[in-house]
Amino acid sequence: MGDTPLAGRRILVVDDQPSIRGILETALSEAGADVWSVPDGPTAITLLETANPELILLDLAMPGMSGWQVLEALSGKPRTAGIPVVLQTSAEDFPSFQRARRHGVAAFVNKPFRLAEVVETCRRILQGARPLQGRHEGGDATPPIQMRDAEDNLVALGWLLNMDARGAQVDLESSLEPGRRLTLVMQDGAHITTRAAEVRWVNPVGGRYHHGLVFVTG
Numbered sequence: 001m002g003d004t005p006l007a008g009r010r011i012l013v014v015d016d017q018p019s020i021r022g023i024l025e026t027a028l029s030e031a032g033a034d035v036w037s038v039p040d041g042p043t044a045i046t047l048l049e050t051a052n053p054e055l056i057l058l059d060l061a062m063p064g065m066s067g068w069q070v071l072e073a074l075s076g077k078p079r080t081a082g083i084p085v086v087l088q089t090s091a092e093d094f095p096s097f098q099r100a101r102r103h104g105v106a107a108f109v110n111k112p113f114r115l116a117e118v119v120e121t122c123r124r125i126l127q128g129a130r131p132l133q134g135r136h137e138g139g140d141a142t143p144p145i146q147m148r149d150a151e152d153n154l155v156a157l158g159w160l161l162n163m164d165a166r167g168a169q170v171d172l173e174s175s176l177e178p179g180r181r182l183t184l185v186m187q188d189g190a191h192i193t194t195r196a197a198e199v200r201w202v203n204p205v206g207g208r209y210h211h212g213l214v215f216v217t218g
Contacts, residue, residue, distance in 0.1 A: 088111060
C-alpha cells in the first residue's frame, strides 16, 4: 500500500464534533485522501448536490438529523444511493446490525477510533469490500459461516464480515468467550473451507455479536 493507501480518493466526513472531524481529516489526508468535512446531515446533503465523494464516513448520533435520517436521504437520490457509507459508532449507540444491512451500510468503525484501522477500513471499502454485506475486496460474495467445537458440534451460526491471512471478523447470533478455540466453517456451493481460530474480542451489535478471530495452527 505504501505510505498513501488512499491516494487521490475522495472522502466525506460527517460529524457534529469539531475535534473528531479534525482527527479524521488529518489521518485521511495523511493517507493521501482528498477530504471534505461537514458538521451535520443537512450540510452534507447540500454538499452532495455538487460534490462527488467515493466514500462517506457518517456519525450515527448527531443532533437534529441523525445518521439514520441521512442514510434515508442518501438512498432516496440516484446521485448518492450508490456511495458506500461507513458508520461511526460508540459503545453507547451501537446500531442495529440488521437495520444497517438493510440500509446497505458498508462497515462500522468504532469510537474511540484507532486511526490506522479507520484508514484500512476506508481502503478496503474503496477496493470493493462491504463487510456488513458479506463481500470482500473486489465485491465477491462471502458465504454464511458456522462455528464448531472440537467434537464438531455446532456452536453458532452467522456471517463472515471480513477475512485475511491472519484472521477474520464474524457476525454471530450468540456471544463466544474470548480465548475459546473453535473451527470456522464456510461453505460455498460444494466447496467447504475450515480454519482453526481463537476468539480474541466480542462486541454486541444490535442484539447480535461481532467477533474478532485469529487463525491458529496445531
